[in-house]
Amino acid sequence: MEDPLGKEYIDTFKELLQTNVPAATAKIKAYLEEQDNIPLNIAITGECGSGKSTFxxxxxGLDKKDKSDAAAPTGVVETTMEVNPxxxxxxxxVTLWDLPGIGTTNVPAAEYLEHVGFERFDFFIIISADRFRENDGKLALEIQKMKKKFYFVRSKIDHNMRDEEETQSEFNAEKTLSIIRExxxxxxxxxxxxxxxxxxVSSFxxxxxxxxxxxxxxxxxxxxHxxxxxxxxxxxVHCEIICKKKEALKAKIKYLASLSALTAAVPAPGLSVAVDIAILVKATNKYKHTFGxxxxxxxxxxxxxGVPLTDLxxxxxxxxxxxxxxxKVIMKLLVVSGFQVASLAAEEVSRFIPLLGIPVAAALSFTCTYKALEDCLNxxxxxxERVFKKALGSNSSG
Structure with missing residues (x-):
């Protein structure tokens, strides 16, 4: 990152602060809120017993034992008779829509998409527990006509692999998977x-x-977008996903740090620190939920x-x-880091330096918030990753 106290950096904040601080703040807030609320609607469909609800x-991230209203009902009979978000x-x-199996609606394939409201979905996942049948093919062709994306998921693959292993004298996992896929x-x-x-895919x-x-x-x-x-x-389900999440969240830190910097331009003692703490609390809670x-x-x-919660x-x-x-937790974290505490103190003092005071305070606020958020994210x-690997230990055999 560029030296936050360098002349070019201070000049950048000077230009920003000379425009319209409230408007700049509102614009950043609106952008972040928009990013947090981009809708994604995923349609899950397939024949009766294909494992849609389990998927x-x-x-x-819900288990089949979860009895809350949040979980989709599962069973050996068709449990989805209408469109359920x-x-x-x-x-x-982000909403997954559990659609009725095309063979259970008495609606022709050509009318099925209208029946379930296809226009709301970003893409379709067509699930089968064994082989894809005529109805699946017809549905895919109709989805294609509507210029939507679709993907075929062969579910319950763990059952097939277990059955094959028990019946074959020379079982080869990769070869078996290749045959099923082909x-x-x-x-x-x-x-x-x-x-x-x-x-x-195995949903379990x-x-x-x-x-x-x-x-x-x-x-x-x-x-x-x-x-x-x-x-x-x-x-x-993979360390790569955790890394990608981290990079996606890191890309937003500069916007949060900019909010901190803009607040530092307001000549009110203690306001910037209070806002910085609020930004850190909200962001780290989001990080925590994102990483599960x-x-x-x-x-x-x-x-x-199957790993005890205490072990995780x-x-x-x-x-x-x-x-x-x-x-309280964030304040304690900042106290541990001498850099952040020193920066916060310097920010408050520099605010009252003529001419350069506000740009310097803004730069310090940006740097302190950026560094704190980056540390929390890391x-x-x-x-x-540690929790994932611990949980994987009991599941690696499939």
């Missing part, structure tokens, strides 16, 4: 689907098989992984992961 729950528990702007693709080609994308073990390939594909093919929305809501380190997400992970919490090292993040990302 919906898994994607949102399931918002992500930590990102309500059979699915061949079947879809017969239904006139061009270049079908098939992903083999998302870290295995093709789920990471599915998420990578979705990231690449989504419009740019929706990619971070998807990424931040994804379950932590909040209480509810950790409880769900303990249920899914034991591997975290940051106080930010331990409990509620509030003003600590929580590292804890998320």
């Amino acid at each position: 919906v729950n898994a994607f949102r 399931y918002p992500h528990p930590n990102f309500p702007n 059979n699915c693709v061949d079947g879809l080609l017969k239904h006139k689907i061009e270049s079908p994308q098939v992903f083999l 073990h998302l870290h295995l098989y093709d789920f990471h390939l599915l998420t990578n594909t979705l990231e690449k093919e989504l419009p740019e 929706k990619r971070d929305t998807l990424l931040l809501a994804m379950p932590n 380190l909040d209480s509810k997400s950790m409880e769900n992970l303990a249920l899914k992984s 919490r034991a591997v975290t090292t940051s106080n930010l992961s331990a409990g509620v993040i509030n003003k 600590m929580l990302a590292e804890d998320a």
